[in-house]
Every structure is written in C-alpha cells, then in structure tokens.
Amino acid sequence: MAERKIRVLVAKPGLDGHDRGAKVIAQAFRDAGFEVIYTGLRQTPERIVATAEQEDVDCVALSMLSGSHLTLMPKVTKLLKEKSMDDILVVGGGVIPNEDIPLLKEAGVSEIFTPGTPTSLCAEYIKNNIHLK
Amino acid sequence: MDRIEKIRNGDVRTASRLIRDLEDEFPQAVSAIKELYPYTGQARVVGLTGAPGAGKSTLTDGILEALRKKGKSIGVLAVDPSSPYTGGAILGDRIRMQRHAEDPKVFIRSLATRGALGGISKAVGDSIHVLDSMGKDFVIIETVGIGQQEVEIMNYAHTVIVVLVPGMGDGVQTIKAGIMEIADVFVINKADRDGADTLAAEINLMLDMAASNQQIWRTPVVKIGNVINASEFKQGIDELLGHVDKHFQYLQNSGEIKQKMKNKALFEIKAALNNNINQVIYEQLLNDGSLETMINKMTERSSDAYTLSETVTAKYLKNI
Numbered sequence: 001m002a003e004r005k006i007r008v009l010v011a012k013p014g015l016d017g018h019d020r021g022a023k024v025i026a027q028a029f030r031d032a033g034f035e036v037i038y039t040g041l042r043q044t045p046e047r048i049v050a051t052a053e054q055e056d057v058d059c060v061a062l063s064m065l066s067g068s069h070l071t072l073m074p075k076v077t078k079l080l081k082e083k084s085m086d087d088i089l090v091v092g093g094g095v096i097p098n099e100d101i102p103l104l105k106e107a108g109v110s111e112i113f114t115p116g117t118p119t120s121l122c123a124e125y126i127k128n129n130i131h132l133k
Numbered sequence: 134m135d136r137i138e139k140i141r142n143g144d145v146r147t148a149s150r151l152i153r154d155l156e157d158e159f160p161q162a163v164s165a166i167k168e169l170y171p172y173t174g175q176a177r178v179v180g181l182t183g184a185p186g187a188g189k190s191t192l193t194d195g196i197l198e199a200l201r202k203k204g205k206s207i208g209v210l211a212v213d214p215s216s217p218y219t220g221g222a223i224l225g226d227r228i229r230m231q232r233h234a235e236d237p238k239v240f241i242r243s244l245a246t247r248g249a250l251g252g253i254s255k256a257v258g259d260s261i262h263v264l265d266s267m268g269k270d271f272v273i274i275e276t277v278g279i280g281q282q283e284v285e286i287m288n289y290a291h292t293v294i295v296v297l298v299p300g301m302g303d304g305v306q307t308i309k310a311g312i313m314e315i316a317d318v319f320v321i322n323k324a325d326r327d328g329a330d331t332l333a334a335e336i337n338l339m340l341d342m343a344a345s346n347q348q349i350w351r352t353p354v355v356k357i358g359n360v361i362n363a364s365e366f367k368q369g370i371d372e373l374l375g376h377v378d379k380h381f382q383y384l385q386n387s388g389e390i391k392q393k394m395k396n397k398a399l400f401e402i403k404a405a406l407n408n409n410i411n412q413v414i415y416e417q418l419l420n421d422g423s424l425e426t427m428i429n430k431m432t433e434r435s436s437d438a439y440t441l442s443e444t445v446t447a448k449y450l451k452n453i
C-alpha cells in the first residue's frame with residue numbers, strides 16, 4: 001500500500017520584510033522528508049487558506065516576526081474552520097511573547113515554537129500530530 | 134455529489150486530494166481517472182521549460198494575468214525537484230504567482246519530481262486529466278529544467294515553450310539537440326540583458342538551417358524584457374500568447390494534432406503497462422524472494438540477466 005508524503009505549507013503572514021526564518025524552517029522540513037510549499041513574504045490569511053486548499057497540505061506553519069500574530073494566526077485558524085479545513089494542523093513560530101501562547105492555542109494554533117527551538121523538534125512535532133488523510 | 138461530479142464542477146478540494154492520491158499512488162485514484170478520462174481532451178496544455186532561474190514561474194504569472202483578462206480559467210502544475218537524499222522538497226514556484234491564489238478561476242498545484250528524471254513527475258499526466266475535467270481552458274506545466282534531458286513535457290503539451298536567458302550559458306553551442314527540437318516557441322527572457330539580440334539571432338540562424346521543406350511550423354523566437362518594466366513585459370507576454378495560439382491553429386489546420394494526440398495516448402499506455410505489468414511482477418519477485426535468488430545467480434555467474442528475465446516472462450506472460 002502506498003504511503004502518504006507529508007505536505008506542509010510554510011507561510012509568512014504580516015508586513016515585515018524578512019523571511020530568513022521561514023526559509024530556514026522550510027529547509028529543515030525538506031530535510032525531514034516533507035514536501036514544503038513555500039509562498040514567500042506578506043501572505044494574507046485568505047491567501048494562505050486558498051493555498052492550503054489547492055495544495056492539500058497536512059500542516060500550515062506560520063512564521064511571524066511582525067507582532068501581529070494575535071490577529072493574523074487566529075484569522076488563519078478561523079478561515080480554515082469556516083471552510084471545514086480545520087483537520088489541517090496549524091503551528092506557529094517566531095518571536096512570540098510567552099503570555100500570548102495560551103491565547104493562540106485557544107484560537108486553534110496547536111503549538112508555538114519560539115526562537116531557539118531545534119528545527120528537528122518542530123518537524124518531529126508535525127509528524128506526530130498531523131491527521132494524515 | 135460523488136467526487137467525479139465534484140471535480141467536473143470544479144471543486145478545488147476534491148481535485149487537489151485526487152492529485153495527491155495520484156502522487157502517492159493510491160489505487161483508488163486510478164479508478165477516478167478511469168471515470169474522468171471520457172471528459173478530458175478539452176483543455177489546451179502548454180509546457181514551459183528552461184534552466185532554473187530562467188524566469189519560468191514569472192512568465193507563468195504573466196501568462197495567468199493575460200489569460201484571466203480574456204476570461205479564461207487556468208490550472209497550473211509547477212514541478213520542482215525532490216531531494217534524492219531525504220525525499221523532501223521545497224516547492225517555491227508559487228511565490229511568483231501568489232497574487233492569483235484566491236482567484237477561483239486559477240488553480241495552482243506544486244508537485245515534486247519524486248525521483249522522476251524527465252523534468253516532470255509521474256503524476257503530471259493524470260493531474261492534467263484532473264484539471265482538464267474540471268473544465269480549465271488552459272493547463273500550464275512548469276517543468277524542473279535542471280539539465281537538458283527534461284523533454285518528457287513534449288508528450289503532454291500541445292505547445293512547448295523553451296525559455297532561454299542571455300548570459301546564462303544558454304548559447305546555441307550549449308543547447309542540446311533534444312531541447313532544441315521540443316521547442317514550439319522560444320522565449321529569450323530577461324531580454325534587457327546584454328546579449329539578447331545575439332542569442333536571438335543565433336537561435337534564428339540555427340532554426341533556419343534546421344528547417345526542412347516539409348516543416349511548416351517555423352519556431353518563433355520571442356524576446357521578453359524585464360519584468361520590472363511592466364508594460365514592456367506585458368507586451369512580451371501578449372506576443373508570446375499570440376504565438377501559442379498560432380501554434381495551436383497550425384496543429385489543427387495541418388492535422389498534426391492527430392499525430393500528437395496519438396503520441397500522447399501511446400505514451401500514457403506505455404506508462405500504464407509499465408505500472409500494471411512490470412511493477413506488479415517486480416513486486417511479486419521482490420516479495421517471494423525470487424529477486425534475491427536472481428541477484429545471487431547473477432553475481433555467482435551461474436546465470437545472466439536475459440536468461441533470468443526470460444524465465445520470468447515464461448512464468449508470468451504465458452501468451453507471449
């Protein structure tokens with residue numbers, strides 16, 4: 001029987017112009033054997049969700065630096081839910097204050113990886129927590 | 134609604150799941166293709182090939198814009214290489230096309246090669262059928278284009294666009310025969326760079342020399358300027374699409390389209406035969422241990438590959 005290849009969308013919402021972190025994580029996921037769909041900078045939540053649908057991903061990984069994580073990450077989870085795509089695992093990474101993490105988890109973000117988390121750990125978390133279709 | 138109806142109604146999620154099932158070689162995907170096949174053959178299939186960085190994704194974005202202005206619906210299959218070490222891949226062609234992501238008439242799907250060597254992935258042929266049966270007017274395929282061997286696209290596309298860039302080692306001497314012959318239209322991209330005119334002249338000269346009397350289609354060479362210069366770039370895209378249309382008309386008027394479709398059918402039959410016969414037997418040999426035995430016989434020099442495979446043929450293919 002054939003096996004599912006894990007597909008992950010690495011997206012960078014928000015307006016800041018750096019995607020070094022997102023690129024590093026994309027490479028780490030590729031090295032973990034994932035097929036990574038990489039969309040570049042300044043993706044709106046609507047665009048991220050449309051892309052997740054067309055690409056049939058198991059996980060959306062949001063990389064954020066800009067500080068608007070409290071609005072943008074819940075917007076992504078909300079849109080996914082509206083489109084009945086909330087079987088997709090949503091994780092976040094970037095400079096996110098500890099006190100915000102419970103709020104994001106409440107909003108449906110499964111895990112937040114703060115700077116310094118080994119990338120292999122993020123990949124491991126995704127492997128263990130996605131719902132393969 | 135079953136999934137066949139959903140796909141025929143253009144349902145994105147059902148289609149993208151089917152493409153995934155095809156990539157992962159799920160048996161139920163094959164039964165969907167059997168049902169969809171009668172509804173295919175409507176979409177125009179256009180392939181883009183050329184070295185990485187030549188600007189294929191940027192051109193695709195421009196083509197999407199131009200075709201959308203004409204009210205066309207489009208499916209894009211963008212292929213990037215899988216890592217031979219981890220099997221992972223970074224699929225980044227979409228970056229250049231993301232402004233179309235929310236357009237319901239545009240469906241962009243990234244595919245990894247998964248070890249296939251022809252510049253596209255094994256699932257591309259059937260994925261075209263999926264987009265075609267969704268009712269897309271155009272299907273655009275962006276190939277990997279690492280070297281010069283990636284010519285498999287010619288088996289699937291009505292029109293193949295080969296993208297070259299001045300100063301990227303795309304001189305005429307370096308263009309291998311295969312890639313030259315599959316081009317229905319040449320694009321000299323980033324034509325704002327030095328050497329664009331020389332490259333165009335070289336290609337034209339070569340095309341003139343290669344032209345035979347029976348050959349009616351003379352491959353056009355289109356120069357497309359810097360994407361930063363929006364109006365010039367758009368003009369180049371329009372010119373390109375004009376040639377793509379003319380090429381399609383040529384295929385129809387000359388009747389060449391019939392031969393092309395026959396070649397495509399043959400290619401797909403060969404792939405299916407390989408799946409249904411070769412791979413099935415191979416897996417059987419692997420599972421019952423006879424492959425191991427065969428390997429040992431060969432290394433001991435007690436038999437050879439031809440004798441061994443004849444034994445297999447005699448056992449499994451009784452009517453040959």
Ligand SMILES: Nc1nc2c(ncn2[C@@H]2O[C@H](COP(=O)(O)OP(=O)(O)O)[C@@H](O)[C@H]2O)c(=O)[nH]1
Nearest residue numbers: 184185186187188189190191192323358359360
């Ligand atoms: N100077 C110039 N650069 C371009 C042009 N088109 C694309 N590029 C750049 O070339 C790079 C590769 O483009 P991309 O479309 O991803 O190439 P692909 O690998 O063939 O798909 C990007 O940095 C583009 O911004 C062009 O017309 N002129």
Ligand SMILES: [Mg+2]
Nearest residue numbers: 189190226275
């Ligand atoms: Mg590309």
